[in-house]
Amino acid sequence: MNQNPQHPDGDRKDPEEIISAFLDGLLTEEESQEFLKRLKSDEASRELYLEMMNLDSMLQWEQGQTEPLPEEFCTPEIITQTEPAQDLKVASTRKQLAFTRYALAATLAVCVCLAMLLLMESQPAQAIARIDSSDGVPAAMIIEEHDAVWERTEWTQDVSKPLVPGWLKLKSGRALIDFLGGTTIALEGPAELGLNSDSRAYLKSGRLAVVGTSRNHDFTLTTANLTILSQSANFGLAVNPDNESELHVFDGSVQVTRSLSRPDEDIDQEQVPDQPILVEAGQAIVFNNQGREQNRLVADQETFPARSQFSVADPPGDIPAIDFASTKIEPYSFQDGQYELPTDYQLIENGKGIRLWGNAWKSVEVNQEITPDTVIEFDFRSSHQGQIHGFGFDIDREYNRENHTFQIYGYEAWSHIGQQFNTYSGTGWKRFRIRVGRYLTGKYRYLHFIADEDVIARAESQFRNVRIYEAPTQP
Structure with a gap:
């Protein structure tokens, strides 16, 4: 919303000005807390916040669509592959649907955060571990x-x-x-x-x-x-x-x-x-x-x-990387292009890598038996951070919350996705070596890759040199 405040922080009176300052991150911590309390108790403020959040999101959409691709991707081949995705930006009603959902989610998140803050303030700090667990949620x-x-x-x-x-x-x-x-x-x-x-x-x-x-x-x-x-x-x-x-x-x-x-x-x-x-x-x-x-x-x-x-032991011998050029690449469940947002991919590194962008979830068939010693190794980089970047294994290409997804980048933390591998810094290639066999075992048919951004669909993920192998811990 990028409106310049006309008054000092403590002098804001107009509700629209306060909400605009909140969306732009211009409120002090004390002002933010007061604003959250007001949202909880004042229905009119909540409705105004929702309306302004929706407008702010629409503006971000329009600005995001006009930003060009990074220069390194502006080759004729890539531009040709990208054009079909541009055809998806056809009707403002689709944008409004996506961003209305986003605004509602944001409002709900504010209310949930407020409730959590009130709960934390009402609970004394504990210096001992909880021995029982009523919900059994993995920690x-x-x-x-x-x-x-x-x-x-x-x-x-x-x-x-x-x-x-x-x-x-x-x-x-x-x-x-x-x-x-x-x-x-x-x-x-x-x-x-x-x-x-x-x-x-x-x-x-x-x-x-x-x-x-x-x-x-x-x-x-x-x-x-x-x-x-x-x-x-x-x-x-x-x-x-x-x-x-x-x-x-x-x-x-x-x-x-x-x-x-x-x-x-x-x-x-x-x-x-x-x-x-x-x-x-x-x-x-x-x-x-x-x-x-x-x-x-x-x-x-x-x-x-x-x-x-x-440290995980080095691969036993020369383990070939996945050849994406000879592998069928398919959409993964409803997540790929969700809300009719752009989704596409291209091969890189002479077929030894894949680049996803938009709101993309793509799968390949691997037919992998995962044991406690199974490791996946790959290089990753991204030029535009989305909500979730990562990968996962599945048996049928049907997404559900019980499927294990490994997040390695992204600004959104889902409650059912661990953040322990979310360590990419945002620059250059980074090598990941993850013992997936500690998180899931059994026969898995598909491996999927993620560049998730269902707000403005500009996420980008690049994976190369993807290898799956058995390796013990180094003695």
Whole structure:
């Protein structure tokens, strides 16, 4: 909507001006919260917001359609292939249908976010892991192990299955755990770890390191007396049986807050939490069993488990890449070109790669038996970010939420798609090597590739050198 505000932030009076500033991201945090409260209680404001959101979306559509393709794709061959897709932009009613759906979804999302914020404000912070799980929604997966010995009790989980909120007890060895919210940790035994959710955990004892995060991702790690908030940082944490701990930050920064150790008892001055401490890369802090800082050190990454200790072995021999030139490429379910939006593809890299654009989901037949050691490897790049970029396996080319989709790029996070592989930076080619056999096993007939954008249909995905093979973890 790009309207220039005529008044200082605190002086906005007109509802249209407030909504326009909200859509343009010009409101302060306090003003945004007030606006969300108003949406919840004022039906007229909600209707006006929906109308203006629809108009804003229509403007984005019109602007997006006039933006040319990147120069590297403006060859006669590509222009010829793109023209049929342009014919789909025929009627404004189709645009209105798509964007009305988008506006409704956006309004619903605002209301849901508001409800979640109110719920969070009404709930006290918990420093212990939830042992029971009423919904059984997966929070993490164990994807690699090194001589891991797990203790099985009535309160620990079956580590061969997707992990729901609950407890893990590693007697010895090491394990690599993917939290579906986007964080990967290496756990070293003996250790007890509680899973709260796909982006929160509780280390009761032992040693771990956060060894990978997806872009712009927050992860919370708690102990008996500390709360550590990480914003895409890599760090190590050790907790001994006496609840003394060491925090070492290797990359990025974390914020540490002292937690109340006995929240059910009377609070005296000694139990009041300290101010948050910002710990940056290269720094380390030793905390006593009350969560108070005892000593400052230099971070030592060698004392914690590392991602390199869990590397997937190289392909056994020369594994041929998928030859897209000799493979039939078909639409995948209703997702391909959904809402009558443009969808197309072309072959690249002499048939060893494929480029998708628009709102495209394309499948090829692979007839693959997936085992726990099955790995998929490929190079990926994109010149325009959409909602979902990635791939998945299927038996019948009929999409449903139970089918496992792996997202590697995109600004939208679906609740049923993990974010742990959403790590593409937006520039150049990146090599992915993913052990898909930890997430699904069995016979799969199709492999599909995704460039999903059902708002303005300008997503672009390129895949090349796609190989599927069996490989154990490196010893």
